[in-house]
Amino acid sequence: MSAAVVTGLGVAAANGLGTEAYWxxxxxxxxxxxxxxxxxxxxxxxxxxxxxSGFVAEEHLPGRLLPQTDRMTRLSLYAAEQALAxxxxxxxxxxxYDIGVATASSMGGFExxxxxxxxxxxxxxxxxSAYQSFxxxxxxxxxxxxxxxxxxxxxxxxxTDHAGGxxxxxxxxxxxRRGTPAILTGGVDGALCPLGIAGLVSTGGxxxxxxxxxxxxxxxADADGAVPGEGGAHLLLEDRDAARARGAKVYGExxxxxxxxxxxxxxxxxxxxxxxxxxxDAQVVPADVGLVFADxxxxxxxxxxxxxxxAAVFGPRAVPVTVPKTMVGRxxxxxxxLDLATALLALRDGVAPHTAGVDAPAPDCPIDLVTGSPxxxxxxxxxxxxxxxxxxxxxxxxxRSQQ
Amino acid sequence: MSRRVVVTGLGAVAPGGxxxxxxxxxxxxxxxxxxxxxxxxxxxxRSRIAAExxxxxxxxxxxxxxxxRMDRATQFAVAAAREAIAGSGLDLPGTDGERLAVxxxxxxxxxxxxxxxxxxxxxxxxxxxxxxxxxxxxLYDWFVPSSAAAEVAHTVGAQGPxxxxxDGCTSGxxxxxxxxxxxREGSADVVVxxxxxxPISPITLACFDAIKATSPRNDDAAHASRxxxxxxxxxxxxxxxxxxxxxxLEHARRRGAHVYAEVAGFGSRSxxxxxxxxRPDGVEMAEAVRVALDEARIxxxxxxxxxxxxSSTKQNDRHETAAFKRSLGDHAYRxxxxxxxxxxxxxxxxxxxxxxxxxxxxxxxxxVPPTANLHVADPECDLDYVPLTAREQRVDTVLSVGSGFGxxxxxVVLARPDRRTA
Numbered sequence: 001m002s003a004a005v006v007t008g009l010g011v012a013a014a015n016g017l018g019t020e021a022y023w024x025x026x027x028x029x030x031x032x033x034x035x036x037x038x039x040x041x042x043x044x045x046x047x048x049x050x051x052x053s054g055f056v057a058e059e060h061l062p063g064r065l066l067p068q069t070d071r072m073t074r075l076s077l078y079a080a081e082q083a084l085a086x087x088x089x090x091x092x093x094x095x096x097y098d099i100g101v102a103t104a105s106s107m108g109g110f111e112x113x114x115x116x117x118x119x120x121x122x123x124x125x126x127x128x129s130a131y132q133s134f135x136x137x138x139x140x141x142x143x144x145x146x147x148x149x150x151x152x153x154x155x156x157x158x159x160t161d162h163a164g165g166x167x168x169x170x171x172x173x174x175x176x177r178r179g180t181p182a183i184l185t186g187g188v189d190g191a192l193c194p195l196g197i198a199g200l201v202s203t204g205g206x207x208x209x210x211x212x213x214x215x216x217x218x219x220x221a222d223a224d225g226a227v228p229g230e231g232g233a234h235l236l237l238e239d240r241d242a243a244r245a246r247g248a249k250v251y252g253e254x255x256x257x258x259x260x261x262x263x264x265x266x267x268x269x270x271x272x273x274x275x276x277x278x279x280x281d282a283q284v285v286p287a288d289v290g291l292v293f294a295d296x297x298x299x300x301x302x303x304x305x306x307x308x309x310x311a312a313v314f315g316p317r318a319v320p321v322t323v324p325k326t327m328v329g330r331x332x333x334x335x336x337x338l339d340l341a342t343a344l345l346a347l348r349d350g351v352a353p354h355t356a357g358v359d360a361p362a363p364d365c366p367i368d369l370v371t372g373s374p375x376x377x378x379x380x381x382x383x384x385x386x387x388x389x390x391x392x393x394x395x396x397x398x399x400r401s402q403q
Numbered sequence: 404m405s406r407r408v409v410v411t412g413l414g415a416v417a418p419g420g421x422x423x424x425x426x427x428x429x430x431x432x433x434x435x436x437x438x439x440x441x442x443x444x445x446x447x448x449r450s451r452i453a454a455e456x457x458x459x460x461x462x463x464x465x466x467x468x469x470x471x472r473m474d475r476a477t478q479f480a481v482a483a484a485r486e487a488i489a490g491s492g493l494d495l496p497g498t499d500g501e502r503l504a505v506x507x508x509x510x511x512x513x514x515x516x517x518x519x520x521x522x523x524x525x526x527x528x529x530x531x532x533x534x535x536x537x538x539x540x541x542l543y544d545w546f547v548p549s550s551a552a553a554e555v556a557h558t559v560g561a562q563g564p565x566x567x568x569x570d571g572c573t574s575g576x577x578x579x580x581x582x583x584x585x586x587r588e589g590s591a592d593v594v595v596x597x598x599x600x601x602p603i604s605p606i607t608l609a610c611f612d613a614i615k616a617t618s619p620r621n622d623d624a625a626h627a628s629r630x631x632x633x634x635x636x637x638x639x640x641x642x643x644x645x646x647x648x649x650x651x652l653e654h655a656r657r658r659g660a661h662v663y664a665e666v667a668g669f670g671s672r673s674x675x676x677x678x679x680x681x682r683p684d685g686v687e688m689a690e691a692v693r694v695a696l697d698e699a700r701i702x703x704x705x706x707x708x709x710x711x712x713x714s715s716t717k718q719n720d721r722h723e724t725a726a727f728k729r730s731l732g733d734h735a736y737r738x739x740x741x742x743x744x745x746x747x748x749x750x751x752x753x754x755x756x757x758x759x760x761x762x763x764x765x766x767x768x769x770x771v772p773p774t775a776n777l778h779v780a781d782p783e784c785d786l787d788y789v790p791l792t793a794r795e796q797r798v799d800t801v802l803s804v805g806s807g808f809g810x811x812x813x814x815v816v817l818a819r820p821d822r823r824t825a
Contacts, residue, residue, distance in 0.1 A: 039532060068678070097672060097690065105569065107546050108512075114531075117521050117606055121528025125447050125609035132610035134678045134808045137511055138548060138569035143809025146673040152687055155673035155811050156577060159549045159567040167566055174584055191546075198524060198535035202542035259564040259590075263557045266500065270562065273501065389543065390553030392565060 003255070004173040005401055007248040008087025008236035009341045010079035012188055014050030014229055014328040018082065023345045027374050029356040031327040033212040033227050038111075038192050046206045048215050049192050050229025050329030068131040069144065070109025072230060076141040076188035077148060079234040083184060084149060087236040088248060093150060100153025100180050101146045102172040103234075104164030104187030104333035105138040111193035112136045145184060145234075153180040161388025162295070163259070164189075165232065165336030166396045170257040172237045181242040186337035190230025200228050203389060205299055214357030216330070218296030218323040219303050219369055221362035226298045226325075232334020233341035240401075251344040255381070256282025256397030263391060270393040271295075272309040275383065278395035279313075282381070286314045289397070290379040291352045293339040294367075295387045296323035297330070306385070307365035316366035320375060324353040336386035340396065343382040347400050352377050408583040409820060411660040412491025412648030413760050414483035414597075418454035418641055418747045421463065422486060426757075427764050430772040431793045435746045437639045438624045440603065442515075448608040450617035452624035454641035454748030455603060458482075469554075472541055474513030475601035477551040479644025479753070484555045484595050487646040492660060493593065500562035504591035505555050506582035507567050508574030508598035510752030510807070512548030515604040520545060555595060555646075563591045571807030572712075573671065574598050575645070575755025576815050580669030582649045592654045598756030599644035607640065614679060618715065626776045628749075630713030630742035631720050631788045633781040638714045641748025645756035647763070652820060663763040664801075667701065668816035670694025679808050681718050685726025688804060688812040692730035695814040701800055703731040706738055706816075708771050708796075710758050710803035711788075713742020714749050717781075719806060724784045726804070739796070741789040745775035755805045755813070762801040762817050769797050 009019045014032025016022030025032070032050050041047040057066060057074045065077070089099070112129075113136035119127040134140055139157040146155050154175050160167045165187045172183035191199070200206050207225035209215040216227040243250055258277025262270035279286065292314075294306055310321060324342055325331070331338060346352055352375045361369040384396045413423055419436030420426035429436060437454045445451035456479070460470040463482040473481065488495060520542055524533035535542075544550035552567035564585055568578040575598025582596030611617040618637035620627035629635035655662055670691040676682050696703060709731075712723055727735040743761050750757065765771055770793050777790040800818040807813075 043532065044535065095686065095690075096675070101673065106549070110546070114521070114533075116610070117518060118525065118528055118531060120606055120609050121522060121525065125605070125612060128606070128609040128613050130610075130613040131678075132606070133614055133616070134571075137571065137808070139510070139571045139807070139809040139811070140678075143571070143673075143678050143811070146675045146810055147677065150675045152673050152675045152690075154671040155570065155809065156581075156671070157569045157809075159547065159569050160552070160565070161547055161549045164549075167564075171566075171581070174588065177588075178584070194531060194533045195521060195524065196546070198533050198538055199543040199546040201535045202538050202540060259566070260501070261505070261553075261556050261561050261563065261565040263500070263560045263562060265557075266560065266562060273562070388549060389547070390550055391556060392549065392553070 003240040003253050004176045004237050005240045005243050005253045006235050006251040006344055007238045007243050008083040010082030010234045011341055012052050012075040012079045013231040013338060014052055017055055026324050026327060026353045031356055033215060033329060039194055044197055045208045046197055046201050047210055048212055048227045051192060052231050068135055070112035070135055072188060072190045073109055073140050073144055075231055077144060079188050080145045080184055083234040083236050095152060096150050097152050099151040099182045100155055100175055101142045101151050102156045102168045102183050102185045103141045104168035105157050105159050106161055106189055106332040107191045107196060108138045109136040109140055110191035110196045114193050114195040151184060160392040162332055162335050163386040163388035163392040163394040164333035166386045166394035167259055173254050176239050182236055182238040184234060185237050186234040187333040188232035189332040189334035192230050205297060216298055216326045217358050218298045219361040219365045220358045223298040223300055223303060226330040229329020229331045232331050233337045250401040252347045253399045253401045255399040259394045261391045272312055274393040274395040275313050278397045282397035284381055288381045289319055289383050290377055291382045292319055292321045293343050293384040294321050294323050295385045304364055307367045311366045317368040320352055320370050321367045322352055322370040323355045326355055326357045339384045343384050343398050347379050347382055347398060350376060350379055406587050407652040408586045408649050408666045409652050409655050410647050410663040410763050411650045411655050412487040413763055414487030414646040415757060415760050416456055416458055416479040416483050417643040417757055418456050421456055421458050429746060430743055430761055431770050433773045433775050433792050435625050435775050437627050437748050442603050449612040449619050451621045452627050452639055453603045454639060456642055473554055474516040474545055476509060476513060476599045477554045480507055480551050480555050480599035481558050483597060483644040483646040484558055487648045488559060491648040495560060500560045502563055502592040503561045504563035504585050504594045505552055505561045505565040506578045506594055506596045507552040507555055508578030508752045508756060509548045509551055509567055509569055510571050510574050510600055511602045513545040514602050514607060516545040518604050518606050551599060559595050570811045571809045572751050573755055573805040573807035573811040573813040574752035576805045576813040577671060579647060579759055579815060583666040583669060586649060586651050592651045594649040595646055596649050597646035598753040600750050600752040601642045602751050603640055603642050628715045628745045629776040630715045630745050630774055631781060631784045632777045633779040635715045638716055639748040641750035643750045643753045643757055645760045647759060662820060664766050664817040665820040667818040668695035668699030671813040674810040674812060676810055681722040681806060683721055685722045685729055688726035689729035691812045691814040695816045699816040699818060701816060703734045705800050706802045707798045708765055708801045709738055709740040710762050710801060711740050711742045712805045713744050715744060720784050724786060735786055739771050739789045740786050741772055741774045743772050758803050759815060762803050766798045769795055771796055
């Protein structure tokens with residue numbers, strides 16, 4: 001079976017627009033968390049977010065796309081264009097079936113949707129946008145990316161909450177194995193509007209801290225929830241032989257992937273099973289893994305469960321673990337996609353970004369959390385974890401590509 | 404040896420029939436379930452008709468807690484899953500949960516609950532700064548469609564891969580295609596696959612009105628969905644859910660399961676053209692059909708029945724007719740082609756799965772369901788669309804296709820397992 005490798009990255013995150021700007025900010029420990037500016041959050045129990053500031057849609061998208069796109073779709077189109085350009089894929093006309101699209105979504109174009117609901121209920125049906133029929137729905141980014149870049153291979157959108165970023169990439173590898181040479185994948189997400197924040201609030205999973213410094217504290221003893229954010233990453237996943245044939249640079253190989261579920265009433269073994277499944281799929285042993293990007297929800301029980309799963313597979317404090325999401329927020333379907341991009345940059349440069357804002361893990365989380373500053377490491381293999389509300393788990397193993 | 408995937412259980416919540424038997428009775432009789440909307444007052448809207456399900460969640464076996472927690476679309480999916488599992492004869496407690504997966508399609512998620520909660524939190528649409536204090540505790544689950552897949556997974560005890568596939572109106576087909584792939588690659592032995600949607604709400608009516616996609620034939624709701632008829636004037640919205648139990652062939656044989664059909668091929672392509680428009684030449688749909696038939700190792704002449712997307716829009720009917728001619732050649736003129744949307748409307752992310760259930764039943768009973776309401780031939784749609792009445796005919800191989808907003812084009816081939824060389 002041919003391997004799937006990543007040949008292009010595009011990033012949009014609160015601390016950096018563009019892959020290298022994001023990576024520099026991350027290694028410098030510069031966070032993009034602040035009080036929400038998109039609306040007045042003073043009456044809300046969640047007031048901080050990782051907003052992508054400095055993104056001017058008009059600079060990146062043709063004017064005709066503006067009335068028909070939610071903000072997260074604009075960020076997605078930006079990241080997709082960056083990923084394709086980074087991969088050096090030439091634009092092509094005609095029946096281009098050689099590239100497909102598989103993105104992750106969670107709430108769709110939610111701010112767009114809230115605005116149209118308001119138009120309907122305050123002014124009447126005739127005030128609803130003609131674009132509402134698709135601008136808010138979950139497949140919108142896949143459709144818009146496919147149209148903008150003439151990508152006619154298989155198209156799909158996966159929704160598994162925060163695990164979606166990994167599941168979309170796993171789906172992309174499946175399409176490559178079925179014969180499509182490349183899939184534009186990953187996820188860019190965000191719902192930083194009043195209705196979206198109300199939804200996040202209802203989960204109880206987000207902090208009500210108002211000081212942005214160290215507000216999102218995964219694995220810390222005083223963790224009290226994540227900070228929401230917007231953004232994510234798109235990746236071009238490509239058949240290794242096809243990438244070699246065109247002389248593409250390779251960030252790394254998607255060597256392993258597994259998804260599991262924890263149904264109510266059963267013992268919660270899903271995350272550990274996803275980890276061991278992804279390692280087995282990659283044909284590596286735990287000792288081969290040099291770094292883990294944890295899901296790190298900053299919910300005490302979920303953090304303990306994740307630390308326990310890691311300790312069960314690797315041994316207590318046996319592998320460096322990091323959560324650089326503390327600098328950008330938990331990006332729903334974009335979160336794990338951004339972690340994959342970050343992991344590939346870590347592999348490239350041999351450095352583990354740190355969990356900015358957290359001094360040390362709680363005693364009941366027996367993990368070697370990378371804190372304080374980035375850690376230089378020889379890396380061959382990196383594990384990325386993600387969980388979604390309801391019982392979703394996913395794990396992916398990235399490996400430095402033998403060139 | 405490659406792993407093969409068969410269908411061993413079916414479940415359906417559909418307009419005009421909220422279980423499998425009633426659903427097939429409707430389809431095989433050629434009756435229609437489209438009617439004036441009763442779920443709310445539709446009078447402000449251009450199109451005021453739909454195919455609604457007369458569905459009572461508690462009658463369908465959901466507990467009162469489940470009924471309150473789950474959006475209507477989720478309720479459809481859970482009810483259909485339970486019916487499909489029961490019919491499959493699968494002993495769930497005796498099934499390895501780690502080898503059990505869920506692949507559910509859904510286009511618009513928990514729309515009706517989302518809108519209902521929005522109205523409360525925004526004080527009837529007056530406030531942009533909604534007040535989260537009045538929210539239901541499970542508000543977030545009504546904002547993310549993944550909650551529907553999760554509920555189905557909880558219901559059946561799935562511990563393997565669980566995903567919600569949201570590819571607009573091809574979601575149901577794509578979820579079955581994805582589920583079959585999970586079995587082929589070895590990630591699961593049994594997959595609860597299907598589609599669900601409950602889109603009949605004010606915001607959906609308003610947005611389809613805005614692009615004039617839905618039929619304004621309000622004075623004749625029962626005959627409003629007219630695929631391939633020259634007088635059709637738009638789709639009729641529907642709702643429902645359908646589930647197929649997919650199983651690895653040897654796994655099914657070992658337990659002596661009844662096999663409806665094999666999921667023999669799947670293909671999907673994007674048209675990269677327009678979020679809601681279709682290129683008239685049908686070239687990408689034809690390519691999806693070619694991929695699906697190739698995977699099934701079935702020649703175009705081997706197709707006994709084509710279940711069309713047939714959404715009752717001029718654009719679709721012509722696009723699709725062109726795609727069939729392009730992919731099936733002369734056989735396109737000989738094979739029966741029908742659209743059950745004429746009877747149960749267009750239920751977005753559910754319809755692909757409802758159509759595959761209909762295809763499996765067509766194979767089971769040797770009956771091709773008709774295209775209801777087709778009286779006046781459109782000169783540009785010149786195939787055999789099985790007008791008005793069902794046709795008794797042996798069906799060993801079925802092709803079912805769909806088109807979705809976003810440019811998605813998908814095709815699934817079902818076949819009798821013994822019709823294929825392994």
